[in-house]
Amino acid sequence: xxxxxxxxxxxxxxxxxxxxxxxxxxxxxxxxxxxxxxxxxxxxxxxxxxxxxxxxxxxxxxxxxxxxxxxxxxxxxxxxxxxxxxxxxxxxxxxxxxxxxxxxxxxxxxxxxxxxxxxxxxxxxxxxxxxxxxxxxxxxxxxxxxxxxxxxxxxxxxxxxxxxxxxxxxxxxxxxxxxxxxxxxxxxxxxxxxxxxxxxxxxxxxxxxxxxxxxxxxxxxxxxxxxxxxxxxxxxxxxxxxxxxxxxxxxxxxxxxxxxxxxxxxxxxxxxxxxxxxxxxxxxxxxxxxxxxxxxxxxxxxxxxxxxx
Numbered sequence: 372x373x374x375x376x377x378x379x380x381x382x383x384x385x386x387x388x389x390x391x392x393x394x395x396x397x398x399x400x401x402x403x404x405x406x407x408x409x410x411x412x413x414x415x416x417x418x419x420x421x422x423x424x425x426x427x428x429x430x431x432x433x434x435x436x437x438x439x440x441x442x443x444x445x446x447x448x449x450x451x452x453x454x455x456x457x458x459x460x461x462x463x464x465x466x467x468x469x470x471x472x473x474x475x476x477x478x479x480x481x482x483x484x485x486x487x488x489x490x491x492x493x494x495x496x497x498x499x500x501x502x503x504x505x506x507x508x509x510x511x512x513x514x515x516x517x518x519x520x521x522x523x524x525x526x527x528x529x530x531x532x533x534x535x536x537x538x539x540x541x542x543x544x545x546x547x548x549x550x551x552x553x554x555x556x557x558x559x560x561x562x563x564x565x566x567x568x569x570x571x572x573x574x575x576x577x578x579x580x581x582x583x584x585x586x587x588x589x590x591x592x593x594x595x596x597x598x599x600x601x602x603x604x605x606x607x608x609x610x611x612x613x614x615x616x617x618x619x620x621x622x623x624x625x626x627x628x629x630x631x632x633x634x635x636x637x638x639x640x641x642x643x644x645x646x647x648x649x650x651x652x653x654x655x656x657x658x659x660x661x662x663x664x665x666x667x668x669x670x671x672x673x674x675x676x677x678x679x680x
Contacts, residue, residue: 387440403455454469470495564604603631
């Protein structure tokens with residue numbers, strides 16, 4: 372079987388490679404395949420990307436034999452496994468084999484994949500996948516076609532169909548900072564919450580060798596407002612509880628909103644349970660878009676101030 376690739380942080384936690392890290396991964400991240408057939412403008416694995424194939428986002432991935440990875444995961448206290456599947460002709464077969472192999476370790480397996488049919492989703496769940504990640508990434512329909520190709524509406528309807536068939540078992544990725552408005556992003560998040568689709572928020576990260584290498588990350592105030600809105604929607608607020616000015620989130624029309632986010636969960640990595648994705652969007656010592664650990668009271672207070680709300 373072809374080698375798997377472990378994220379550098381995962382390899383460190385599993386003892387496969389000695390790497391110094393200030394935040395340990397709580398999920399084992401495994402990349403399957405390389406050389407994507409798609410050409411997403413922001414992705415290191417895109418067809419046109421000149422980034423080294425060992426990278427996904429700003430994380431390097433280390434090749435290991437599947438049996439070595441499976442045994443190491445079984446001996447660890449990882450909370451879940453996340454398979455990051457590169458979309459190529461072997462992707463679905465590699466995924467099926469990996470899910471089957473991991474069943475012996477009794478660890479929840481999430482699959483972030485580019486499947487095309489509900490039948491493929493059903494098969495992966497049948498093999499033992501706990502959750503499926505179907506990345507929307509871009510929330511603006513025009514920008515979706517520009518940066519990813521294809522139809523936003525087709526992808527959205529497919530995600531919704533899977534969520535209807537498998538409630539609370541579908542995750543989608545949304546990237547902040549691709550030119551969308553805050554109002555559009557928050558509206559899409561609200562629809563996801565309504566349909567029981569789990570949202571994993573990412574900050575756009577420019578990568579050398581990609582088509583968007585010269586673009587910049589979103590301003591931290593924008594990202595904080597999106598994080599806060601995301602958490603408040605999960606807490607039961609609706610889109611009607613937010614006020615927008617020129618499509619920017621201006622205020623929350625609920626007096627207790629700060630009380631609802633004082634635990635800091637709004638600013639932690641979002642997505643499947645047990646996922647903390649250390650430094651996918653950040654560099655150690657620089658601004659933390661997603662905290663891979665429980666932020667301190669001071670960090671929570673600073674994040675709320677950064678939002679400008």
